[in-house]
Amino acid sequence: MRQYFGTDGVRGRVGEFPMTPSFAMKLGWAAGKVLGAEGIKEVLIGKDTRASGYMLESALESGFSAAGVNVALVGPLPTPGVAYLTSTFRADAGVVISASHNPFYDNGIKIFGQGGYKLTDAQEQEIEAKLQIALEGGMECVSSEALGKARRVDDAAGRYIEYCKAVLPSTLSLGGLKIVVDSANGAGYKVAPAVYKELGAEVVSIHDQPNGTNINADCGATSMRNLCAAVIEHEADLGIALDGDADRLMMVDHTGMIVDGDELLFLLAKDAKSAGYTGGIVGTQMSNLGLEQALTAIGVPFVRAKVGDRYVMEQLKATGWRLGGEGSGHLLSLDHASTGDAIIASLRVLTSLLNQGATLFKAKQGMVKLPQTLINVRFASGGGHSPLDTPAVKQVVADVEASLGDQGRVLLRKSGTEPLIRVMVEAVDAEQARSCAQRIADSLA
Numbered sequence: 025m026r027q028y029f030g031t032d033g034v035r036g037r038v039g040e041f042p043m044t045p046s047f048a049m050k051l052g053w054a055a056g057k058v059l060g061a062e063g064i065k066e067v068l069i070g071k072d073t074r075a076s077g078y079m080l081e082s083a084l085e086s087g088f089s090a091a092g093v094n095v096a097l098v099g100p101l102p103t104p105g106v107a108y109l110t111s112t113f114r115a116d117a118g119v120v121i122s123a124s125h126n127p128f129y130d131n132g133i134k135i136f137g138q139g140g141y142k143l144t145d146a147q148e149q150e151i152e153a154k155l156q157i158a159l160e161g162g163m164e165c166v167s168s169e170a171l172g173k174a175r176r177v178d179d180a181a182g183r184y185i186e187y188c189k190a191v192l193p194s195t196l197s198l199g200g201l202k203i204v205v206d207s208a209n210g211a212g213y214k215v216a217p218a219v220y221k222e223l224g225a226e227v228v229s230i231h232d233q234p235n236g237t238n239i240n241a242d243c244g245a246t247s248m249r250n251l252c253a254a255v256i257e258h259e260a261d262l263g264i265a266l267d268g269d270a271d272r273l274m275m276v277d278h279t280g281m282i283v284d285g286d287e288l289l290f291l292l293a294k295d296a297k298s299a300g301y302t303g304g305i306v307g308t309q310m311s312n313l314g315l316e317q318a319l320t321a322i323g324v325p326f327v328r329a330k331v332g333d334r335y336v337m338e339q340l341k342a343t344g345w346r347l348g349g350e351g352s353g354h355l356l357s358l359d360h361a362s363t364g365d366a367i368i369a370s371l372r373v374l375t376s377l378l379n380q381g382a383t384l385f386k387a388k389q390g391m392v393k394l395p396q397t398l399i400n401v402r403f404a405s406g407g408g409h410s411p412l413d414t415p416a417v418k419q420v421v422a423d424v425e426a427s428l429g430d431q432g433r434v435l436l437r438k439s440g441t442e443p444l445i446r447v448m449v450e451a452v453d454a455e456q457a458r459s460c461a462q463r464i465a466d467s468l469a
Contacts, residue, residue: 028155029148031332033134035123035442038076043131045083050158051151052087055117055135056172058151059093064116066094070106070180071121072211072269075236076131080121084133089172090165098180100234102211102270104365105184107140111362112183122211122269125246126442128237140362142334181215188219191360191371196378199224204263204276206251208244209234212270216367220264223371228258240267245274245353245366252280262384266366271333272353273366275373277385285353286315288373290391292357293324293347295376306339306348306356308332309435310398313450315351318391331437333364394432395454397461401445401468411445411468412436420467424449424460432457436464 028034028042034051036043042051056064067088071077077100085095098109103120110118118136126132135151137143143151157163165171192198203225207213209232217229230250231243243250245267255263255276263276275283286307293305304325307315311328319326327343329335333354340348340358349355354364361368377387403411411417425434432451439446445468449461 026145026148026152028152031334032124033120033132035126035130035132037129038074038079038131043076043080045079047159048080048083048133049087049090050163051133051155052084052119053091053163054087054151054155054158055119056088056091056093057154058147059117059137060091062116064093066096066113066115067117067119068096068098068106068110068113068115068177069119069121070098070101070103070109070211073100073209073213073234073236073239074121074123074128074131077121080131080133084119084121085174089174090163091172092166092170093172095172095174096177097174098177100211100214101180101184102215102266102365102367103134104271104361104363104368105180105211105215107136107363108184108187108361109177109180110136110138111140112187113177120269124269125240125244125267125272128239128241136363142337142363185215185218185222188215188367188371189223191368192223192375196375197224198374201262201374202226202228202258202260204228204230204251204254204258204260205232206230206244206254206263206265207232207270208240208246208266208268209238210240210244210266210268210270212266212367216264216266216270219367219371228254228260230254244268245272248274248276248282252276252282256280264366264370267353270366271364273355273369274353275370275384277388278383279385281385283384283388284351285349285355286312286351286393287388287391288353288369289347289349289355290315290318291376291387292355292369292372293319294322294390295372295379296347297322297324301346303345303347304343306336306343306345308336308350309437310351310448312351312393312396313433314391314393322390337363394450394452395457396448396450397454397457399447399461399465400439401447401465403443403445403468410438412438414467417464417467420464424464428456428460432460434460434464
């Protein structure tokens with residue numbers, strides 16, 4: 025079991041263990057030692073727009089240097105941009121300082137290995153073992169002549185923009201499209217609007233003025249209200265929302281309706297099948313049953329992985345398939361990127377729409393989502409106790425499942441990044457889904 029790494033790296037409230045400068049330095053040292061044994065010579069470090077990123081960046085730089093690993097600093101850049109540059113710069117590893125969709129007062133550290141792929145569970149466990157040595161006072165610095173050196177990469181954003189633009193076929197243009205882009209005051213605030221503009225679209229850019237504390241604040245892929253309103257106000261063709269580190273994509277059609285990750289994944293799967301794709305789709309335990317039903321109807325296999333894009337990736341590697349994702353907007357297209365990439369996923373959707381001559385509203389019609397209610401219940405972490413183990417909770421869950429029968433499903437899981445129990449109930453009837461989810465949530469309170 026991993027103690028510090030969750031489903032998406034190490035994450036927590038800044039200033040509280042483990043999101044402290046001391047911990048970050050020791051994590052950098054431990055990662056440098058472990059990956060160094062695999063031949064690592066240089067690591068790229070990128071970040072989102074949180075003010076705390078500067079502090080953690082400096083601490084990580086010190087840790088890697090003490091382990092004898094060189095560091096290349098790329099500044100604010102989307103998580104998938106760091107993954108891409110890790111590969112193209114022939115770096116041995118990449119680090120992103122971001123808490124993704126969390127509020128500004130949280131931050132996190134996630135590590136990519138060679139090729140821009142997230143580390144395996146085994147690698148993270150090995151790093152944690154070395155980290156424990158450092159936390160107990162056993163961190164040793166290499167000799168002065170062996171210390172790692174640091175440099176800044178000045179053209180990182182430009183390189184990533186050109187990479188993204190190449191995803192749209194050269195025979196197509198976004199000319200004539202009006203797009204509202206919500207960058208969540210996050211890592212994509214410069215590169216995302218630039219990509220769509222340079223491909224010919226008229227871009228209305230919102231939430232693109234980060235100040236260190238407004239990332240994800242009532243904006244972006246986790247708060248769509250403002251984008252929906254902006255699409256209507258500006259009479260745009262569609263809206264695109266990123267989260268804080270730009271690895272999640274949500275969209276809005278011209279009527280102001282949200283198009284989530286499940287619907288976008290269906291659209292991409294349908295387009296891929298028409299182009300000759302013979303593989304299947306990997307979703308998660310949280311994927312809407314309507315997605316599975318729609319894929320079955322067009323003859324595309326579907327399997328569910330554990331929640332988290334890292335587990336979707338593992339299933340894709342195991343099956344040899346190329347497409348997968350989550351309803352939250354993590355979309356993986358391995359023909360174009362090694363990790364979830366909101367900008368690239370949006371360009372794949374736009375390519376499909378242009379090829380069909382269809383609006384986003386029309387293209388999504390092949391899938392009917394079942395009503396799904398998700399309630400997050402916060403619990404006191406520590407002590408090793410999980411509310412899910414309580415007999416009373418188990419009885420309520422059993423009663424709800426019996427009432428749903430085969431016309432719905434229940435999923436309970438602990439968040440990998442926060443002290444939350446996620447309660448999801450899916451049913452044919454929206455009110456039934458809501459009342460059943462609330463019943464379970466009340467039993468957890």
